[in-house]
Amino acid sequence: MSDKILEIKHLKKYFALKNRLVVKAVDDVSLELNRGETLGLVGESGSGKSTIAYVLVGMYEATEGEILYKGGDLAKAGLYRTLKQKGEIQIVFQDPGSSLNPKRTIRKSLMVPLQVHDRGLSKPQMDARVEELLEAVGLPVEFADKYPRAMGGGERQLISVARALATHPSLVILDEPTSALDVSIQAKVISKLVTLQKELMLSYLFITHDLSLMRNVADRVAILYLGRLCEQAPTADFFEKPLHPYTRMLLSSIPVATSEEEELKPAKIISTGEIPSPVNVPPGCAFHQRCKDMLPVCSAERPVMREVSPGHQVCCHLYNAN
Amino acid sequence: MDESWKETLKRSWLKYSESKITVLGLAIVAGFVFLALFGERLVPYPEHIGSFVDFANAGGAPSGAHPFGTDLIGRDVLSRIVGSFRNTLLMGVIVLCISAPVGFMVGVIAGYNKGKLIDTILMRLTDIFLAIPPLVLALAIASVLEPNMTNSMLAITVMWWPWYARLSYGVASSLRTENYIIYAELTGVRLPHIIFREILPNCLSAMLTKMTLDMGYVIIMGATLSYAGLGEQAPKPALGSMISQGVKYMPEQWWLTVFPAIAIIVLILGFNLFGDGISNMLGTDES
Amino acid sequence: MRGMGEGEILLDIKDFSVSFDVYGKKSHVLDGITFRVRAGERVGLVGESGCGKTTTLKAILRVLPKNAVIGGGSVLFGGRDVFGMARPELDDMRRRGAGMIFQDPSSALNPVFSVKSQFLTALRYANPPGTPKERLYEIAAEALDSVMLPDPHRIMDSFPYQLSGGMKQRVCIAMTIAAGRRLLLADEPGTSLDVTIQDQILRLINKLVSEKGLSVVMVSHSVGVIRESTNYVNIMYAGTVVESGATDDVFGNPMHPYTTALMSCVPKLTGGSIAQGIPGRVPDYMNTPAGCRFAPRCPRAKGACHERKPPHAEAAPGHYVSCHFASEAV
Numbered sequence: 001m002s003d004k005i006l007e008i009k010h011l012k013k014y015f016a017l018k019n020r021l022v023v024k025a026v027d028d029v030s031l032e033l034n035r036g037e038t039l040g041l042v043g044e045s046g047s048g049k050s051t052i053a054y055v056l057v058g059m060y061e062a063t064e065g066e067i068l069y070k071g072g073d074l075a076k077a078g079l080y081r082t083l084k085q086k087g088e089i090q091i092v093f094q095d096p097g098s099s100l101n102p103k104r105t106i107r108k109s110l111m112v113p114l115q116v117h118d119r120g121l122s123k124p125q126m127d128a129r130v131e132e133l134l135e136a137v138g139l140p141v142e143f144a145d146k147y148p149r150a151m152g153g154g155e156r157q158l159i160s161v162a163r164a165l166a167t168h169p170s171l172v173i174l175d176e177p178t179s180a181l182d183v184s185i186q187a188k189v190i191s192k193l194v195t196l197q198k199e200l201m202l203s204y205l206f207i208t209h210d211l212s213l214m215r216n217v218a219d220r221v222a223i224l225y226l227g228r229l230c231e232q233a234p235t236a237d238f239f240e241k242p243l244h245p246y247t248r249m250l251l252s253s254i255p256v257a258t259s260e261e262e263e264l265k266p267a268k269i270i271s272t273g274e275i276p277s278p279v280n281v282p283p284g285c286a287f288h289q290r291c292k293d294m295l296p297v298c299s300a301e302r303p304v305m306r307e308v309s310p311g312h313q314v315c316c317h318l319y320n321a322n
Numbered sequence: 323m324d325e326s327w328k329e330t331l332k333r334s335w336l337k338y339s340e341s342k343i344t345v346l347g348l349a350i351v352a353g354f355v356f357l358a359l360f361g362e363r364l365v366p367y368p369e370h371i372g373s374f375v376d377f378a379n380a381g382g383a384p385s386g387a388h389p390f391g392t393d394l395i396g397r398d399v400l401s402r403i404v405g406s407f408r409n410t411l412l413m414g415v416i417v418l419c420i421s422a423p424v425g426f427m428v429g430v431i432a433g434y435n436k437g438k439l440i441d442t443i444l445m446r447l448t449d450i451f452l453a454i455p456p457l458v459l460a461l462a463i464a465s466v467l468e469p470n471m472t473n474s475m476l477a478i479t480v481m482w483w484p485w486y487a488r489l490s491y492g493v494a495s496s497l498r499t500e501n502y503i504i505y506a507e508l509t510g511v512r513l514p515h516i517i518f519r520e521i522l523p524n525c526l527s528a529m530l531t532k533m534t535l536d537m538g539y540v541i542i543m544g545a546t547l548s549y550a551g552l553g554e555q556a557p558k559p560a561l562g563s564m565i566s567q568g569v570k571y572m573p574e575q576w577w578l579t580v581f582p583a584i585a586i587i588v589l590i591l592g593f594n595l596f597g598d599g600i601s602n603m604l605g606t607d608e609s
Numbered sequence: 610m611r612g613m614g615e616g617e618i619l620l621d622i623k624d625f626s627v628s629f630d631v632y633g634k635k636s637h638v639l640d641g642i643t644f645r646v647r648a649g650e651r652v653g654l655v656g657e658s659g660c661g662k663t664t665t666l667k668a669i670l671r672v673l674p675k676n677a678v679i680g681g682g683s684v685l686f687g688g689r690d691v692f693g694m695a696r697p698e699l700d701d702m703r704r705r706g707a708g709m710i711f712q713d714p715s716s717a718l719n720p721v722f723s724v725k726s727q728f729l730t731a732l733r734y735a736n737p738p739g740t741p742k743e744r745l746y747e748i749a750a751e752a753l754d755s756v757m758l759p760d761p762h763r764i765m766d767s768f769p770y771q772l773s774g775g776m777k778q779r780v781c782i783a784m785t786i787a788a789g790r791r792l793l794l795a796d797e798p799g800t801s802l803d804v805t806i807q808d809q810i811l812r813l814i815n816k817l818v819s820e821k822g823l824s825v826v827m828v829s830h831s832v833g834v835i836r837e838s839t840n841y842v843n844i845m846y847a848g849t850v851v852e853s854g855a856t857d858d859v860f861g862n863p864m865h866p867y868t869t870a871l872m873s874c875v876p877k878l879t880g881g882s883i884a885q886g887i888p889g890r891v892p893d894y895m896n897t898p899a900g901c902r903f904a905p906r907c908p909r910a911k912g913a914c915h916e917r918k919p920p921h922a923e924a925a926p927g928h929y930v931s932c933h934f935a936s937e938a939v
Binding site for chain 3: 275
């Protein structure tokens with residue numbers, strides 16, 4: 001199952017602001033994704049999780065580092081990728097309100113990728129493909145001639161999924177696809193995504209701030225804080241033995257719906273402090289100002305990622321000694 | 323499908339007629355367009371619209387036979403006012419139908435490339451046009467060229483497109499960060515698709531609203547040029563030139579000035595109200 | 610009728626209904642909402658978007674949109690009917706009685722005025738006319754201190770854009786409590802913030818309630834937030850309260866089919882898998898079902914459900930359910 005499809009090595013993405021400030025949105029992140037796997041990339045605002053997604057789809061050019069997709073390097077390609085590469089890596093955006101053009105019918109929106117990637121298709125063939133795509137995500141064919149405003153948020157997101165599937169991708173980046181939806185709608189969209197993944201052997205990079213959701217859909221979870229990776233582990237391991245102090249604070253901050261979950265949370269770590277601005281990342285470990293277990297070294301030296309048990313990596317000075 | 327069309331039409335009407343006064347605007351505009359198309363055949367003295375002379379009835383005050391009076395060479399003022407409508411409408415339509423697409427293209431290309439060199443060039447150019455007082459520019463152009471209807475339209479068009487460039491610039495520069503545009507780029511579609519298929523439909527309602535509101539202003543501008551003698555030439559009637567010729571005979575022969583002036587006021591009021599209604603109708607489209 | 614607490618009843622909503630006129634048609638949004646808030650109580654309204662949570666909050670402050678029509682029932686604040694109040698009394702209730710904390714703190718503060726000027730304006734109306742400015746400033750600084758903002762004087766001189774989301778929300782809370790209000794209406798107060806910051810805000814609200822004896826109506830779409838920050842909960846679906854009771858009872862032993870379905874859709878930290886969602890859609894408010902509003906989506910619906918509205922009846926001590934077959938579920 002170590003069929004690597006995507007490998008990100010020491011990815012950096014800096015944005016230069018006016019007055020010489022630099023936002024280190026992504027600062028030395030390394031990740032791997034296997035075929036058919038879901039990697040949950042979790043972080044709060046300013047963590048750089050969406051920036052990673054945008055670099056992967058080619059919206060931004062990486063400042064440094066490598067993105068190996070099926071062996072080829074995408075880091076520098078930016079928008080100048082081949083059509084095939086564009087088709088194989090697809091993205092579903094967060095906001096169902098802005099992912100579809102409000103003035104165009106669903107049919108026209110779904111035809112956008114087909115017109116580019118399947119030029120040979122005749123009009124009836126196109127219509128057939130559109131219907132096929134709607135059926136694949138479990139929506140009625142009649143939706144083709146409706147406008148986005150006639151639909152709920154969940155349905156719009158499913159249409160975005162259908163549009164992403166139009167080019168037969170192997171990697172789909174899900175950028176908070178359900179965070180704007182109600183839970184009952186989220187459940188529908190997620191269960192569809194899970195089915196599609198199995199049917200089509202898709203790999204998902206699932207970007208979210210919702211750890212509870214990742215517990216249920218991800219194979220592995222990675223935590224980002226201010227552009228840096230804190231911890232990465234197989235899902236079960238991650239929730240049973242969270243190591244990084246930030247991960248533990250995050251887990252104990254989640255409001256949960258049942259008392260069984262309450263017991264599973266790590267001993268309550270009272271959330272303190274604010275997330276610093278990504279323009280002004282603290283020296284050493286980015287989290288040290290909010291950390292209960294801070295060591296003197298934390299404010300001076302940036303910790304490195306190390307593997308503490310198979311597949312479980314953590315980037316924290318506390319785990320350096322043993 | 324038919325049912326949903328009816329439904330849409332009914333909703334649109336409800337939105338349009340939410341404010342009752344806009345219905346009056348619609349009536350004025352409809353009446354104006356009707357008269358512009360068929361007025362020449364309906365007026366009491368169709369031959370008076372051209373070069374007609376009847377010194378026996380010259381300078382006659384409003385009466386039963388001539389409700390708006392007659393002018394200095396005996397032509398019926400009512401007939402001449404109605405007779406000028408066709409050119410007035412034509413001027414508005416042509417000016418807007420040229421300046422809107424031109425402005426759209428300039429604005430959309432600049433807005434979509436916001437922050438790049440092309441944006442700076444196009445929008446500074448637009449700003450230059452906007453910085454010149456419109457009337458001065460139009461007068462300059464119209465006076466350099468031969469004074470006639472075509473050249474006055476040209477003059478107005480030259481100073482009108484920057485407003486549409488501004489409008490579509492705003493829409494395009496905000497839309498370029500919308501996910502569906504980003505998606506289209508990432509998938510590899512070409513620029514014309516993004517401009518005409520993705521951005522244009524989103525500009526359309528704002529442009530349409532502005533066009534109806536602008537109709538009134540274009541009519542004023544046309545009347546101003548013809549008042550200055552730079553529009554339609556005699557013997558054809560134009561509201562502006564009728565006023566400028568009549569004003570010398572104020573206040574004795576007041577009807578020469580007052581009736582064309584009222585016609586202008588009513589038209590502009592009508593188009594403004596109509597524009598408000600259209601804006602109500604298209605404005606809250608999303609809900 | 611409600612078992613919780615014995616404190617004074619601060620807010621009493623009885624069988625309250627609201628509809629909206631939409632282009633000549635009626636949209637029946639709230640349908641017979643009933644709940645009470647006693648002094649010192651934290652009451653939750655939980656439901657999905659469009660279920661009428663925010664409309665309920667707006668009704669309490671009488672800030673419903675112009676096209677709203679009250680269909681029946683009453684909203685009593687401190688024993689007085691909010692919709693029967695004369696202007697001065699209503700103003701007084703809004704200034705000193707009940708205050709709203711909004712979901713998005715960025716749009717709740719005006720970006721072009723300093724915190725100080727906005728804060729003092731709000732306080733001027735809430736305090737007797739002629740209260741010296743220095744006194745108002747003191748009250749404001751105390752309030753900022755009580756929401757655990759460090760260095761209140763610096764905050765007072767800041768503009769909203771200089772503060773983070775969490776700090777802005779604290780400022781909003783401070784503005785609400787500084788006027789001596791007894792009821793906080795919190796509309797998704799942590800939803801637009803990060804999880805760790807949301808946790809801080811919710812803990813702050815809980816702390817204020819227990820220290821100052823305030824009452825809270827907490828509105829949220831998140832079952833988890835409501836479970837952790839209220840002691841009494843109303844589950845709302847399509848403008849009706851389908852289940853209500855002590856928070857632990859309702860979430861520990863959900864009886865209404867909608868509550869059960871909703872709970873199954875919430876992703877759990879304990880894992881397992883996610884439910885398939887609830888079949889069907891929320892009903893169109895223009896054309897609501899004649900019987901139970903959940904009946905068209907309910908797996909247990911029978912004839913009666915489609916014909917008669919179920920009463921909000923006590924199914925277990927202190928635990929009320931609007932379902933014809935509530936007893937069968939247990």
